[in-house]
Structure formats: C-alpha cells, structure tokens
Amino acid sequence: MPPIDPVSLTADLIRCPSVTPEEGGALQLLDELLTQAGFACTRVDRGGIANLFARWGDKGHARTFGFNGHTDVVPLGDEAAWTMPPFGAEIKEGVMYGRGATDMKSGVAAFAAAAIDFVTNTPPDGAVILTITGDEEGDAIDGTTALLDHLETAGEAMDVCLVGEPTCPNTMGEMIKIGRRGSMTAWFTVTGKQGHSAYPHRANNPLNAMARLMDRLASHELDQGTEHFDASTLAVVTIDTGNPATNVIPAQSRATVNIRFNDSHSGASLSAWLQEEVDRVTTEFGVSVDLTIKISGESFITPPGALSDLVATAVEAETGLKPELSTTGGTSDARFVKHHCPVVEFGLVGKTMHQVDECVPIAQITQLKSIYTRILKDYFA
Numbered sequence: 001m002p003p004i005d006p007v008s009l010t011a012d013l014i015r016c017p018s019v020t021p022e023e024g025g026a027l028q029l030l031d032e033l034l035t036q037a038g039f040a041c042t043r044v045d046r047g048g049i050a051n052l053f054a055r056w057g058d059k060g061h062a063r064t065f066g067f068n069g070h071t072d073v074v075p076l077g078d079e080a081a082w083t084m085p086p087f088g089a090e091i092k093e094g095v096m097y098g099r100g101a102t103d104m105k106s107g108v109a110a111f112a113a114a115a116i117d118f119v120t121n122t123p124p125d126g127a128v129i130l131t132i133t134g135d136e137e138g139d140a141i142d143g144t145t146a147l148l149d150h151l152e153t154a155g156e157a158m159d160v161c162l163v164g165e166p167t168c169p170n171t172m173g174e175m176i177k178i179g180r181r182g183s184m185t186a187w188f189t190v191t192g193k194q195g196h197s198a199y200p201h202r203a204n205n206p207l208n209a210m211a212r213l214m215d216r217l218a219s220h221e222l223d224q225g226t227e228h229f230d231a232s233t234l235a236v237v238t239i240d241t242g243n244p245a246t247n248v249i250p251a252q253s254r255a256t257v258n259i260r261f262n263d264s265h266s267g268a269s270l271s272a273w274l275q276e277e278v279d280r281v282t283t284e285f286g287v288s289v290d291l292t293i294k295i296s297g298e299s300f301i302t303p304p305g306a307l308s309d310l311v312a313t314a315v316e317a318e319t320g321l322k323p324e325l326s327t328t329g330g331t332s333d334a335r336f337v338k339h340h341c342p343v344v345e346f347g348l349v350g351k352t353m354h355q356v357d358e359c360v361p362i363a364q365i366t367q368l369k370s371i372y373t374r375i376l377k378d379y380f381a
C-alpha cells in the first residue's frame with residue numbers, strides 16, 4: 001500500500017458534509033480505506049448516529065494503542081459570511097479551508113494515515129485500534145460512548161488512548177491535555193408575589209432574593225486551583241425577568257449559572273452547595289426557588305506518567321517544543337475514554353474551530369502525522 005497523504009485524506013473528509021448527526025460519507029470513506037489496509041472494521045451505529053471501530057492486529061493483544069476522534073462537524077453558521085466553500089477543501093497559500101479543517105478531520109486523517117503506514121511498513125507486535133465517532137459535537141450520547149460499550153461487549157480493549165482533538169492554542173506542539181475540568185449548568189426560578197411597586201410590602205419581590213443569590217454564588221471562591229488544575233469558575237450567564245412595567249413587582253425571575261470545576265469538587269458536591277444557597281434565600285426572603293441541574297461531565301485527569309511522557313517526547317522530537325501538560329478548555333470525548341484506559345489529547349492548533357472560514361495550514365497536517373507516527377513507533381519499540 002502506498003503511503004497515505006494526510007492532506008488529501010483531510011480534503012476528502014472535508015468534502016463529506018457530515019454536520020452532526022449526518023454521516024456524510026466520512027466514516028464510509030475511512031471504513032473502505034482502513035479495510036483495504038488490513039484493519040477489521042465494524043460500524044457501531046446507535047440511535048441514528050454512525051460510528052466506526054477499526055482494529056489492526058490480534059484482538060486482546062497485550063499491547064494495544066488506541067486513537068479516538070470524530071468526523072462530525074458543527075453547522076456552518078452564517079453561510080454567506082464564508083469566503084471559501086465550506087465543504088470544498090480548497091487550498092490557498094498553503095492553507096486548507098472548510099468546516100472540520102481543524103476540528104477535527106485533519107486530526108482523524110493524520111492518525112488514520114499514521115496508523116495505516118505504520119502497520120504496513122513496520123507491523124508491530126501488538127494491535128492498533130481506531131475509534132471514530134459521528135457524534136462528538138452533538139449530544140455525544142450515541143458516539144464515543146457507543147464505541148466504548150462495543151469494546152466492552154466485544155471483549156476489545158485499548159491499553160492507552162490518544163484523542164486527536166486540537167490542543168495547541170497558538171503554536172504546533174505547545175500543549176497536551178491530560179485532563180479537563182468538569183462542567184455543569186444550574187437553572188434557578190425564584191417565585192415571589194406580584195404587586196404594585198408603590199406598595200412593595202404587599203408583594204414579595206423575587207428579584208431581591210435573586211440578586212442576593214446570584215451575588216453569593218458569583219462572589220464565592222470555589223477554590224484556588226489544584227496541582228494540575230486552574231481554579232474552578234462560576235459564571236452567571238443570564239438573569240431573566242422580562243418585566244416591561246415600571247409599576248409592577250414581578251412574580252418570577254429566572255437565572256442560569258455555568259460552573260467549570262476541578263478535581264477538588266464533584267457534580268454532587270457542587271449540587272449540594274447550590275441547594276444550600278437556595279435554601280438560605282428561601283428562608284431569608286420567603287420565596288420559593290426551583291433548581292434544576294445538569295452535570296455535563298465530571299473533572300478527570302490522567303496524571304503525568306508513561307503516556308504523557310510518550311506523547312511529549314514525540315512532540316518535542318518533531319517540533320522542538322516541550323509541550324505543557326494542561327487541563328484547560330471545554331469538555332471532550334476523553335471524558336468517556338478515561339473510564340476505559342489512560343487517555344491524553346494531542347492535536348494541532350485550534351484557533352479557527354467552529355468559526356466561519358475554518359482552516360488549517362497543510363504543513364501542520366503533515367507534521368501531525370509525523371508526530372502520531374513517532375508515538376506509535378516509540379510505543380511499540
């Protein structure tokens with residue numbers, strides 16, 4: 001099999017319009033390519049979502065390296081604002097344009113190309129597994145989770161896993177993610193008693209309670225950060241009352257709060273704290289407060305060790321930069337993989353993720369393939 005060019009593979013993937021939950025031909029294309037290269041491929045579709053599991057080498061081998069990524073992309077947004085065709089993969093001055101160019105069709109192309117060439121040229125004493133989902137940008141209920149369920153039921157296992165999401169803020173090679181903060185959202189509805197604003201004693205203004213509650217939450221220091229994590233943060237993202245009258249005290253006010261938390265908290269401990277604060281204003285102000293909480297993900301970490309060393313060494317050898325081991329940023333599918341095996345994330349510069357005219361310098365795609373190739377060589381050496 002001739003070497004796989006990760007740049008043209010990225011272009012082929014960009015030309016598949018795979019806005020979540022559409023498969024768009026992207027996984028089909030990878031399925032055919034990987035099957036041709038000797039990978040055993042299984043489509044793990046669930047709940048209208050397409051996912052691809054591919055393994056080269058024996059099932060249950062003692063040394064199995066895993067990659068994880070996604071081929072689905074976010075919608076175009078303001079389509080008229082794009083100056084390049086969003087599914088065209090056109091190259092201008094060494095930069096390829098299109099939805100998914102950085103997040104993360106280039107990452108998938110780079111690890112698929114690296115894996116294929118590696119097993120073709122230097123067949124390892126071990127196995128390589130690729131888990132590629134079509135549902136990372138959506139609800140992620142039937143995506144990587146479905147693939148991990150498949151691993152379990154089929155008796156498959158990855159010993160370690162590298163997620164190929166973009167991880168570098170500005171320069172290729174500067175950052176590896178070894179964990180992420182947790183994320184949760186809380187919705188508050190405070191109900192008092194409507195009345196005339198000239199006679200506030202005959203009403204019970206829910207805004208007084210809401211203002212106190214939001215101030216207490218926003219001014220509370222959750223922590224000062226931990227060994228591998230920044231401090232946890234809480235943001236009041238909206239307070240809505242929608243009262244157009246100047247002479248009416250409203251009956252109800254709503255607010256939403258988003259919390260990003262480190263390993264000194266859990267979704268449960270923070271939920272308990274929010275409930276305590278709610279109970280406090282309920283008592284103080286005589287209002288009723290409805291609280292709804294959604295925990296999107298707990299914080300997680302693969303502590304610095306063999307896997308992060310392996311990846312950092314390869315990154316430094318190929319880029320000359322010593323990458324920082326970071327836990328910053330939003331959530332990713334690594335939060336599911338961490339239940340299965342040690343996981344870290346490394347990919348290219350993610351500056352234009354989800355933007356109009358998303359783009360990637362093609363040299364970065366080639367470099368990313370070289371880094372992934374070196375990681376495979378070092379892992380099986």
Ligand SMILES: [Zn+2]
Pocket residue numbers: 070103104136165166
């Ligand atoms: Zn992504």
